Amino acid sequence: TQLLEQSPQFLSIQEGENLTVYCNSSSVFSSLQWYRQEPGEGPVLLVTVVTGGEVKKLKRLTFQFGDARKDSSLHITAAQPGDTGLYLCAGAEIQGAQKLVFGQGTRLTINP
């Protein structure tokens, strides 16, 4: 069974600070996706990284896929209260259904 360990589970910081969320696994994934989820809603896709070592930027968010395609990170620069939410990483299995294996999520709170 593939597992994806996401850390930290909870993070509360002040507006303007930087932060990094990590996802680690012993398994190789075909791609890794980051989602953001609001209470009572489904996850919304932020980015997909496919190639080992790939870096993608989305405004103040930087996503990186590890060289071995086993881990990923999300870095937010100058966090804003609007960044508050649940962030989920999900690795797509290489074979078969290519179903997603999710981390436990990071509950992020940005205080004004």
Next chain:
Amino acid sequence: DTGVSQDPRHKITKRGQNVTFRCDPISEHNRLYWYRQTLGQGPEFLTYFQNEAQLEKSRLLSDRFSAERPKGSFSTLEIQRTEQGDSAMYLCASSFLGGVNTEAFFGQGTRLTVV
């Protein structure tokens, strides 16, 4: 077509009753997934369809659960004889087999509460 649609958004049912949820995927997507998410956890895979064929089921999917995708378009997930432990958010996602990557897009979910 603006995305994956799920119905209903919320369902409250008494223990022992049957419930059915519907998912309408993005129209050109041939892959459809069901996931279940409990409070404080990430979603967990339940089952997968490629077109109309159900190709994979999780061990989480007990005999009381059944899913269909009769024409390779919308899908239904039925839970028979519901139990309190079935209370969760049920999420549907779709993607396109043959695309460059495996991006999956989720619906808004159906929140099931069994009382």
